Amino acid sequence: MNALSLDIDLTGVTVELQPLQLNHRSQLLDAAADGELWNMTLTVVPGPDTVEQYLATALEGRQVGTVMPFVIVQRETGKLVGSTRFWKIDRKNRKLEIGHTWLSESIQRSGINTEVKYLLLTHAFEVMNCVRVQFTTDELNEKSRAAILRIGATQEGIVRHERIMPDGRKRNSVRFSIIDSEWPTVKALLEAKMRR
Template identity: 35%
Template sequence: MSWNIPNLLNATLENDVVKLRRIGIDDKAGFARIADDPDSWTYMVSVVQDEPSLVAFLERAIADSLAGTRIVFAIIDKASGRFAGTTAFGNLAPADRRIEIGWSWLGAPYRGTRVNRATKGLLLDYAFGELGCERVEFKTDVLNARARAGLKAIGATEEGVMRSFNFMPGGRRRDAIYYSILKAEWPDVRATRFR
């Protein structure tokens, strides 16, 4: 099995709350408006702290998307029409019908709102419906209590910790915790968590 990466790159996903589209350099102004909150980057492997790091983040996201290694979406809040954050499909494994949803962050005004759940619902629908995935996985820093609670809230199953998984900015070694939702679980999860 293979996935049509150009179709995936050009996918625009939307519901009543958010619109997801491929990130572009034109997102710089919207990104800059909400990226200056250091709390946004505490558990991320990339840190945006000034204009050069913002441009580097966008350029890397665009390059990864074009290479088909990670498809990065801009999250647009439909109520305001504003850039709310980013999310991505990564670790694409079409032969195993597996994909990861991650690299997600939201600006402070959008945390604790319907934006995250609406975003994850669109990506999960696409992964299980359009891509035919059997497994969607998520990983986060074991210290990231907010992300862990969010993953449990959308019905993801905690699977285990990968100790000393990667370096973080500042040199700390991150323990990564994995979660997943399986195709067989998705109808029930969708009906109970994404109404």
Template identity: 35%
Template sequence: MKNFYVPLADRTITLLPITKEHIQEMRKLSSDSDVWTWYTEDLTLPDALEAWMTKRLEETEKGEKMTYTVQLNETGEIIGSSSYGHIDWTEGGIEIGWTWLGKKYIGSGINKHMKFLMLNHAFETMGIERLELRTDEVNVRSRKAMEKIGAKYDGTLRNHRFTQGGKRRNTVVYSIIKSEWEGIKSSIFKEF
């Protein structure tokens, strides 16, 4: 796995493997509660963000996740994070998720850059056959974003997991399979 956990970059952003050194920069972004509306955890408190990052580092060490920070090339600032998870090398499956951006970057087009880099890396370098994306059933913005990048709705996992405040959510699952990638890349991501 470590051979695949490398920086990914295009003209706008660089996805960097997460390190403890990113904590201070990410704290600046985490204080806005609007960022965490749909996230399963509320990371507005500095201790919560540090615990979240420590968990991501541990999961990466165990080979369970590969978490990236999102760096804006123009300024060098860290503006968010995204991860590969539920990695199944035997079946060639992976999930992209645990994604968040600082409030001023939500809706800016940065997410499309992130997804292109991660999809391209998964299908063309890692040899992935099936890639999943998941979100809360009622998170319409996220669902539309998944559909805009060519992901197809697979179904709903009812009463799937806890969200903030101990409430249970239904999780919708979308996917892209390897045979669809070239068509998606040449149409939806043609400018990349």
């Protein structure tokens, strides 16, 4: 995996992924307020009481080189509409995970998530030279599971009690992956989806 800057912009047709910064605090809260996403129990989205820890965790991960956190900005409006990140970056084994992805409720199912994943996967496989990109979601999160399958990932299995959620629930997580030999097919699938 190439030794690259952890502060990069990824620009698509409708969105731009910009490095997460402390000064994104209020914009993150505005984006999450669209649907009061912090009340979701199946994923962790920053809310008024948790945004400081959310930012600190992401930025500490970037500092040690295991996380590349982004904000998702709609290019047409310049509005921040969500967040995503590379994390669990393992340069030796050329693998990472795409996760912590959330979008304002009003732009969900708009095609933005497809472009976000396209930008991230292209960078992971074609710039960072990854051999594996994985995704993990809550076993109970049917919407997320379906979305990961739609982008061409393969479900590998369920990891029991993989993490403890903020409410104390022991979460079973579903693991998915895309490997380097599958990337050309997945890339073509995503490009076809974005053309529609």
